[in-house]
Amino acid sequence: MGAPALAYGDAALSAFELDFFESGRRRRGPLGQVWGTRFETTEPVRDFRWTKGVESFAGWYYCMTVQGHVGYESWLERDRLILMDRDPQVVGIASQPFWLHWHDGTRSRRHAPDYFVRLADGRARVVDVRADHQVDEAATESFAATQHACEAAGWEFARVGAPDPVFMANVRWLARYRRRRCLRWPVAARLLDVFEEPLPLLDGVLEAGDRLEVLPVLFHLLWSGVLAADLRRELLHDDSLVWKERVR
Numbered sequence: 702m703g704a705p706a707l708a709y710g711d712a713a714l715s716a717f718e719l720d721f722f723e724s725g726r727r728r729r730g731p732l733g734q735v736w737g738t739r740f741e742t743t744e745p746v747r748d749f750r751w752t753k754g755v756e757s758f759a760g761w762y763y764c765m766t767v768q769g770h771v772g773y774e775s776w777l778e779r780d781r782l783i784l785m786d787r788d789p790q791v792v793g794i795a796s797q798p799f800w801l802h803w804h805d806g807t808r809s810r811r812h813a814p815d816y817f818v819r820l821a822d823g824r825a826r827v828v829d830v831r832a833d834h835q836v837d838e839a840a841t842e843s844f845a846a847t848q849h850a851c852e853a854a855g856w857e858f859a860r861v862g863a864p865d866p867v868f869m870a871n872v873r874w875l876a877r878y879r880r881r882r883c884l885r886w887p888v889a890a891r892l893l894d895v896f897e898e899p900l901p902l903l904d905g906v907l908e909a910g911d912r913l914e915v916l917p918v919l920f921h922l923l924w925s926g927v928l929a930a931d932l933r934r935e936l937l938h939d940d941s942l943v944w945k946e947r948v949r
Contacts, residue, residue, distance in 0.1 A: 713853035717846075720811075721746060721799035729802075736854040740817040740825070741793030745772055746800050747813060762786075764794060765879050772796040778815055778830045780869050781861055783876050785818060785828075787924060793819030798827075803846050812843040826857040833862045871932040878920035888918040889927075896928055896945045903939035919943070 714733025721728055721735075722744040728735065749759035749772040761770040762779055764786045771794055773779040778796075785791045798817035803810055816828040829844055836844075844860050851858035891909040900908075906915045922928040923937075929946040930937065 713849060716803060717850040717853070718802040719799045720802060732850055732854055736856075739793075739819075740798040741767075741795045741819040743795050743798050743817070745795075745797035747797055749774055749796075763880075765881075766791055766794055774815070775830070777832060777863060780864060780873070781828070781830045782816070783872060784864060784869075785816070786879070787872060787876070787926075789926065790821050791818055792821050801847055801850055803850070805842070805846070810843070810846065812847055814847055824857060825855075826859060827851050829858075829860045831860060831862065836860075865933060867936060868933045871937055872924075874937065875920050875924040878917050879924050880921075883917045883921035885914075885918050888915055889922060891915075892919055892922060892928065893945055896943050899942045899944040901939065902930070902937065902941045902943050905943055 714736070715731050717732040718729060719732055719735050719738075721738065721740065723738060725744075749761070758776055759772070759774045760779065761772050762782050763769070764771045764782065766786050771782060773782050773796060782794070782796075785794055795817045796815060797813050800811050800813050814827045815830045818826040818828055820826060827847060829847065831840055831844075844858075848858040888910060892905065892915065895905045895909050902919070903912075906912050906919060909915045909919075919928065923930060923932075923943070926946055928943055930941050930943045935941070
């Protein structure tokens with residue numbers, strides 16, 4: 702790729718190339734030829750490694766959205782993955798979906814975005830995760846090039862940082878109860894009746910039945926958004942108000 706990836710319109714579709722796995726085979730081609738690939742189903746283009754003594758921690762998260770494991774390369778990426786898994790508008794997620802190649806006018810560059818997301822209305826979103834204080838000049842240039850490529854392909858681009866700590870702590874807790882095995886319909890029905898109007902969490906749980914039986918179901922319903930609470934103001938506790946979410 703000799704020409705700098707500074708063009709717009711159709712020229713940008715040729716200036717950028719994507720390198721990715723499809724059906725177990727490596728592919729590389731101009732953005733304009735491969736943008737229709739279902740990148741939310743592709744395998745990661747690089748391994749997730751963890752090294753002793755390094756702050757970042759890589760791993761695999763079981764994602765209910767895709768019914769399978771999705772990789773992450775840091776705790777921050779994992780947190781953002783959890784939030785996407787809880788988002789009802791997200792229907793597909795893949796980590797490290799492709800290498801984006803371009804020429805900046807001086808040298809060849811490449812960047813692997815953190816996630817490719819498919820939304821319920823068919824839109825595509827490319828997500829890069831980086832805390833604000835870690836966005837240096839090189840990262841800024843990579844994110845700008847990625848956004849440029851996304852605009853050419855008709856995709857959304859988002860660079861996200863650290864979420865609100867209280868909200869994230871609550872959602873991490875609820876994520877422990879994200880699996881369908883926590884949903885017991887008779888208990889769920891009682892909880893929906895009890896929390897028809899706002900009620901302190903523990904009071905409603907005790908009214909619905911034995912707390913050991915009811916709490917996992919309650920947390921699953923809070924995870925799925927069927928029940929609601931103010932997750933941003935403070936950590937969930939016995940007196941947190943819980944209510945049945947209204948369908949709009």
